[in-house]
Amino acid sequence: MISLANPTRFLNLVGAVVPWLAALVVILLGTGLYLAFFVSPPDYQQGETVRIMYVHVPAAWLAMGCFLVIAIAALGTLIWRHPLADVAAKAAAPIGACFTFVALVTGSLWGKPMWGTYWVWDARLTSMLVLFLLYLGLIALWQAIEEPGRAGRAAAILALVGAINIPIIKFSVNWWNTLHLPASVLRVDGPSIDPALLTPLFVMAAAFAALFVLLHLLAMRTEILRRRVRALQQTQVEHAVLAGA
Amino acid sequence: MSPAVALLVRDVKLAWREGGAIGVVLGFYLVVVAIMPFGLGPDLNLLARIAPGMLWVALLLAALLSADRIFHNDYEDGTLDVLATGPLPLPLLAAIKSLAHWLTTGVPLALMAPVLGLLLNLPLDAMPLLVATMFAGTPAVSFIAAIGASLTLGLRRSGLLLALLVLPLYVPVLIFGVSTVSMNIVGPGSPWPPFLMLTAISLASIVLAPLAAAAALRTAMR
Secondary structure, X not given: OOHHHOHHHHHHHHHHHHHHHHHHHHHHHHHHHXXXXXXXXXXXXXXXXXXXXXXXXXXXXXXXXXXXXXXXXXXXXXXXXXXXXXXXXXXXXXXXXXXXXXXXXXXXXXXXXXXXXXXXXXHHHHHHHHHHHHHHHHHHHHXXXXXXXXXXXXXXXXXXXXXXXXXXXXXXXXXXXXXXXXXXXXXXXXXXXXXXXXXXXXXXXXXXXXXXXHHHHHHHHHHHHHHHHHHHHHHXXXXXXXXXX | OOHHHHHHHHHHHHHHHOOOXXXXXXXHHHHHHHHHHHHHOOOHHHHHHHHHHHHHHHHHHHHHHOOOHHHHHHHHOOHHHHHHOOOOOHHHHHHHHHHXXXXXXXXXXXXXXHHHHHHOOOOHHHHHHHHHHHHHHHHHHHHHHHHHHHHOOOOOOHHXXXXXXXXXXXXXXXXXXXXXXXXHXXXXXXXXXXXXXXXXXXXXXXXXXXXXXXXXXXXXXX
């Protein structure tokens, strides 16, 4: 982590890793989608619509995992003052918002044939919606504060305050009677889903995770380059002012 | 008088003397609750069912709109810098200002809520519980609003940004606050479990929120 604090070294690492990572994403996504749509059997109760699960569940896992990444980056900003920690947090926020949006929309489309309604105000859906609003708040705070240092620290504080929501989402289906399916994968007794459905699910989850890492690294690289452009523009303005004066 | 108490007295006096600050908050509360039946229709049964929720939501909005008063006036004229370099630790400073906000905004709103409940046909025997619930929940409202106020210190459109940042954090307060009163009116359950959860959230926010607000103040004043 410390060796990667140098932005140039980090950019070199990203340039080296991205092609392999992109290939890995293509392979995992291709395998996962093939398993999900052709190999996995239809559910005895839900029929073919169960296949939405292979997009909905990994997207929801990544939505929560991305907020944890932002929370850890927030610790890096506030406690260790790692130079790239706020770049990581700023880059991850829109990606996490997109994953949350995908989870909400696919869940809504799945809910209509399964429960008869597009939306219901139960614990899991409400706390995922609150997660989406927290992402929007983070993005808004980043954009509202002009100076990047202050923006990074303020967003880090907001991320740590909002991180309380993550355990609430995970355990909400256990604490309250909800319409949403109770915990069926990460349970003390082990998964309750049939292995034939579990394997494509894990492959899709790995594909989404690799996709998140790829997008995150690319977004971090873009943010570092954006800051360099801003610094160059400021230098240009200062030189112009000095030359003009 | 210790510095902490002196600061509290100063903030309460300033809020009281600032032209109509408390009155505007109460007026906003009244206006929002009064226009609800225009939008929802005058059916008294419907209004009675949604009265707890409406009173809580309007209270949150009224408290949020006055939240940037917590630090803004002192930030503008440099008093915040003097206070920050003074004898009080920054979290204690944030806590005292949040407490002053609660005393001058939260408590008046909580006391006015039963009066507005009459407009919404809230049953009379639910009113003591409503006031108790709001007294238990408004500390959380004020202390969490201070986090938002310190994060958005000195920014443009800080009022809207403050609301966007803080309203998702208010969701547990709202859920437990409304269900306490609804349990009493409608449900067969006891109102104690959500009331105790609400009190727990308030107590936790009194302890933890000033730490976050102080950290945000440090970043804003650097």
